[in-house]
Amino acid sequence: MVRRVVYESPGTPADVLRVQSGGEPASPGSGQLLVRVTTFPIHPGDLMAIESADANALRVAGVEATGIVEAVGAGVVKPGVDVGSRVTVFLHPGAWSEYLTVPSEFAVPVPDGVGTDVAAMMLVNPLTVVMxxxxxxxxxxxxxxxxxxxxxxxxxxxxxxxxxxxxxxxxxxxxxxxxxxxxxxxxxxxxxxxxxxxxxxxxxxxxxxxxxxxxxxxxxxxxxxxxxxxxxxxxxxxxxxxxxxxxxxxxxxxxxxxxxxxxxxxxxxxxRWVATTSPEQRDWDVTTAVAIAEALGNAFVVAGRYPVADIAAAADHAVRPGKTGTVLVEFD
CATH class of the missing domain: 3.40.50.720 (NAD(P)-binding Rossmann-like Domain)
Known part of the structure; x- marks a missing residue:
């Protein structure tokens, strides 16, 4: 059974987020990866999206998560990506799911020297700094x-x-x-x-x-x-x-x-960076973001760590005044 963090209507994230279980991981198709998510961060933008959703429909939250490649679809040729590789999935709507079937271009290999905590924060925040x-x-x-x-x-x-x-x-x-x-x-x-x-x-x-x-x-x-x-x-x-x-x-x-x-x-x-930046510039910026994660790992601070079952408490902590760093959520 796959666990997902979902919401059905806009509202305060701590009130509307819940964990849904059901189904089995989907096998990756051509050009896709199956990733078992271990950890995901809660960004302010994630919470704003939940608060301002424009329709009542079941949605899986999040855009960034890190985990392990469980299966590789046909035609995937990407350095550093194979079964057992660590990757961070970036800008994939619905990333707060225990298993993700994603296009391989959404997955960025995690360097060996980068720990799981930093890997979970490896792209959105560093890319924001690049911009x-x-x-x-x-x-x-x-x-x-x-x-x-x-x-x-x-x-x-x-x-x-x-x-x-x-x-x-x-x-x-x-x-x-x-x-x-x-x-x-x-x-x-x-x-x-x-x-x-x-x-x-x-x-x-x-x-x-x-x-x-x-x-x-x-x-x-x-x-x-x-x-x-x-x-x-x-x-x-x-x-x-x-x-x-x-x-x-x-x-x-x-x-x-x-x-x-x-x-x-x-x-x-x-x-807007995704919509207006050339593929070549995006690749360069992602490379720079990974380099930031490798070089400035001490600047990545964990504000709190929660099991996915405590998603409401994690969302509440993420907006707490005076919070330093990023709240991380783990699939145990």
Missing amino acids: LRRAVEATGAAGYNGVFLQSAAGSSVGRLMTAAAEHHGMALVNLVRTDEGADRLKHSFPATPVVATSRPNWPHDVRTLVAGRPLTAALDPVGGRLAGDLLGLLSPGGTLITYGALAKQPIALHAATLLGNALTVRGVTIN
Whole structure:
């Protein structure tokens, strides 16, 4: 019997997700793999999809999971992929299933030095970092004495972005909500300044750290009032790069903020990356994401680990304020 994490209607993930059992694993067809999933991550985007589903229909949740190849269909010729190989399945709707029959191009081999925890987070978050770094570089914030900001810096993507910025010598100021979160992030990344937005005059603290250098980009997965505050900190011609919508409120923005400073608001998502990036660029970006997993494994933090039977508790933990890292769920 195959277990799957499903939902039948939109709503709060902890309320609507359940484990369904039934059927047997499907044999792979031509060009396909049968993968036995061991672990999957809960990303903010997964939860947003559950909350905003547009119809009442049974769906299997998730887009990323890691596991073992159980069978290989005819015509599959892919280095590192054979029965017994470890792979991470990426951008496959319904990935939170104990067995997946997927096209081989959806499966990325896991390098020998990458553990199961990192393998479960190997693609979505690092690919997001690849996209964000490319967007930051396009603004001129990288190099030429430029600085960029990022909010939610204690998140999984935020920590990876910090590690990448330090690795490549990019000047960054991190933002987190609380002093406690700032202390945790400083412990992991002592070379990168961090400001707590709970402080009453935190924008002044940011300006002091920037010290007059051009601040031409800000990365933000939150939205709402915070995004408006970030726009107010940008130098003329700067860009707010938004890649999430954790806040329920719309971005607070007065037209004068844009008109007076020629600012830009730009959205970045994995789905748009898939839709607009050439196959060659996607292959290169996936290779880069795997290299990030190999080189920066210590930046991949597990916030909590749950058996699939406790999916509601796992989903609740994934949205807990102050969470550091990614919640993982295991098929035991």
